[in-house]
Amino acid sequence: MSVPLCTLYNGAKIPSLGLGTWEAPPGEVGQAVKEAIKIGYRHFDFAHIYGNEKEIGQALKECFDEGLVKREELWLTSKLWNTDHRPENVLPACKLTLANLQVTYLDLYLVHWPLAFQHGGDLIPKGQDGKTIYDRVPLSDTWKAMEQLVDAGLVKNIGVSNYTVALLNDLLNYARIHPVTNQVELHPYLQQEELTQFCAQHNIHLTAYSPLARVGVHKNTPQITEQEVIVNLGKKYNKSAAQIVLRFLTQRYKNVSIIPKSVHVNRIKENFAIFDFQLADAEVAELTKLDRHFRVNDSTFFDISIFN
Ligand SMILES: NC(=O)C1=CN([C@@H]2O[C@H](COP(=O)(O)OP(=O)(O)OC[C@H]3O[C@@H](n4cnc5c(N)ncnc54)[C@H](OP(=O)(O)O)[C@@H]3O)[C@@H](O)[C@H]2O)C=CC1
Numbered sequence: 001m002s003v004p005l006c007t008l009y010n011g012a013k014i015p016s017l018g019l020g021t022w023e024a025p026p027g028e029v030g031q032a033v034k035e036a037i038k039i040g041y042r043h044f045d046f047a048h049i050y051g052n053e054k055e056i057g058q059a060l061k062e063c064f065d066e067g068l069v070k071r072e073e074l075w076l077t078s079k080l081w082n083t084d085h086r087p088e089n090v091l092p093a094c095k096l097t098l099a100n101l102q103v104t105y106l107d108l109y110l111v112h113w114p115l116a117f118q119h120g121g122d123l124i125p126k127g128q129d130g131k132t133i134y135d136r137v138p139l140s141d142t143w144k145a146m147e148q149l150v151d152a153g154l155v156k157n158i159g160v161s162n163y164t165v166a167l168l169n170d171l172l173n174y175a176r177i178h179p180v181t182n183q184v185e186l187h188p189y190l191q192q193e194e195l196t197q198f199c200a201q202h203n204i205h206l207t208a209y210s211p212l213a214r215v216g217v218h219k220n221t222p223q224i225t226e227q228e229v230i231v232n233l234g235k236k237y238n239k240s241a242a243q244i245v246l247r248f249l250t251q252r253y254k255n256v257s258i259i260p261k262s263v264h265v266n267r268i269k270e271n272f273a274i275f276d277f278q279l280a281d282a283e284v285a286e287l288t289k290l291d292r293h294f295r296v297n298d299s300t301f302f303d304i305s306i307f308n
Pocket residue numbers: 019020021022023045046112161162183184208209210211212213214215216217240242243259260261262263264267268270271297
């Protein structure tokens with residue numbers, strides 16, 4: 001079963017399903033990436049802040065050396081961390097990610113957050129008061145440095161993550177290179193109608209992060225996979241609740257890629273097997289009603305909230 005592709009504004013094709021790697025632990029993440037490649041995943045989501053790009057790079061090299069896949073068959077995304085927003089730090093940050101991943105280019109590089117932190121120390125630098133230390137860097141300066149990465153051939157596409165409508169509007173005013181995607185939290189509990197409509201109108205692809213609402217991670221939240229309507233659809237289609245959630249996202253939005261994370265081969269396989277059935281329009285409409293503006297990731301652990 002192959003994964004449908006989404007077309008970006010510039011004609012590039014991104015697989016609509018990829019593997020997430022946040023909190024994929026050392027000693028497990030490399031194997032997870034390898035298993036995913038064997039299963040058929042061709043899209044991977046990485047970030048410097050996840051602290052596991054080196055192990056992933058080793059796994060990718062082994063896959064290339066063993067002839068499991070060719071570099072050009074993969075879509076590799078990584079992200080510029082908040083401590084590297086100053087224009088002079090963007091190129092070195094990208095080069096470090098490329099070196100860790102042992103590849104010569106990325107398919108997509110994202111500005112991870114519209115927030116700049118002090119450069120040179122911890123990745124989440126804290127002052128004596130325990131609060132995050134910010135830096136003042138115009139987002140337009142960071143974007144210009146991102147554009148230069150495309151000019152230099154180090155990345156094929158650039159985009160953003162965690163951008164609101166206001167920030168995207170601003171970006172569209174100064175961008176020489178149009179952002180291909182906005183990677184945001186998107187799942188049945190957080191359907192982001194205004195933002196997703198805006199992206200559709202402006203030809204900005206969506207990448208849905210935490211598509212399972214971090215099931216199992218946040219113990220104090222209602223688990224999405226326990227929702228009766230989802231469980232019942234699972235029974236009807238002989239699919240798991242997680243598969244129903246992922247399938248819903250691919251049908252609810254016209255141009256979306258989803259990047260569920262797992263380090264367990266059975267789940268990596270399960271999350272891949274979502275394109276051999278289709279929810280009825282009425283079922284998609286029913287699941288749309290689960291929206292409750294419920295965010296599992298916000299920016300408050302940086303001592304600031306950028307979302308409404
Ligand atoms: N740009 C950004 O700011 C952000 C980007 N991301 C990206 O998005 C990816 C996905 O989001 P993430 O926050 O990890 O959350 P997800 O919604 O993908 O949930 C991941 C959790 O679900 C579990 N899981 C995965 N598949 C199944 C399944 N079929 N059944 C039951 N449980 C399952 C995983 O456990 P296990 O691994 O044990 O199987 C893990 O605990 C990240 O890994 C990262 O790459 C995420 C957050 C922010």
